Amino acid sequence: MIEVNPALRPDETLNTFYKGKILVLQRKNGFRFSVDAPLLASFIQTKKEDEILEIGTGCGIIPMLLSLKPSHHIVALEVQQGLADLARRNIMLNHLDGRITVIEKDFRQYNPWHQFDIIFSNPPYLPKDSGYPSQTEEKNIAKHEILCSVEDMLNWSKNWLKVDGSAYFILPESRRAGFELELLKSGLSLKRSRLVFPRENEPPNFFLAECGQAPGGCQVMAPLILCGQDGNDTDEAEAMFSGVDGK
Template sequence: MHQPDHIPLHQGERIDDLLTNELKIIQSHEVFCFSMDAVLLARFASVPKRGRVMDLCTGNGAIPLMMSTRSRGVIIEGLEIQPRLYDMARRNVLLNGLEQRIRMHHGDVKQAVTQFGYGQFDLVTCNPPYMPAASGEVNERDHFAIARHEILLTLEDVIRVSSQLLRNGGKVALVHRATRLIDIVTLMRQYKIEPKKMRLVHPRRNTEPNMVLIEGMRGGRPELRIQPPLIVYEQGEEYCEELYQIYYGHRDSLT
């Protein structure tokens, strides 16, 4: 893969290895680095063989980068409201020589339909803020607060806009806290998205799930398939074999 030699790094930034298909990613602890949630969503989502994909709240572009390993025939776009994160995402596309396949945009998810139009996408993904604006301790550093709390964007905003962006039969895939599952399903149906597949993520065996991966189809018929649960840690702090393969040994076959 061609990688430009002179992608500028700003203060506090570093280049990390994404551990898949030789991808690299610019990150900084001064803003919000991608987490396991993003990795799992990028693997869970039904990436089409061709068409257009939109990643809302894309941050530094980790999810589009990882999804690009799964299909050569799609154009993947990302939308980020925070200028610094958008700039990192834009440089990450250049760093990996993927500017012909990934496009980054600066803008507000709530205005996405005005920016992109109705029914333009085959898949929408989102790793949205998890916590209501009034809950928990809101971090004083805006990058973290906006990423974690529904300050600029609510769950309903995400699902409403996703429905508007999708063509009929298109899919939306989300990762969220398991405690919000009923809210997610209720809002999906309210906005004409039928939940089609779901997977719960448990930290360890015999613990409650803390994450849910869920995908719905715009205009789909009722039928939800529940995948086997993912148990993150099997013994101590050691990842389960599936996660180990995703992080360290998985090589996607491009279609």
């Protein structure tokens, strides 16, 4: 039995999200979630009977946001001990330990006893030897493909996703072509996609993807624009960041 204490520690901050519906402990100098977490949570479509698995939960933010949508149970995998502990504390803090289970394990070594309706991940954005190294190992592993790659995630998801299930990912738009190539190699196919733009007349910065086992057409959603000309969040972005768009 793992002992979990959700009390705030000196090196942490306590933030609220979804207008106070979710409380989030984060390290001051560790990996901290960004706008991509609510973007992916909003994009994922769930049903009340769904068995869901996340690859790389970090502080547990996306499963907690998904808890406002219908689902049966969420398994959140995290390879880093410190982040797995933080995720457990966040889940206890939000009284979600009956719906979300955190497992400290490399997903490539995880052999569940059943397949999942939904698998999702907000994977490391940068190839292993690209960009500037972060000041902490925790950030490096979260941001760079040091322990795993998108190829690894797609191949694993292919094996553990139900025939009619969906796998969801968010990536920088700059990695879209490479993602689609690895998707084709894995045997999965693109079911739904959406580009995210910081503002009108600016290049997209994120690519949202829903993938499945069965080949077929891809639904290309209308672009999501986060910020209006007035500098404020668009109505859709505001609904997304406040959690009122969840079904």
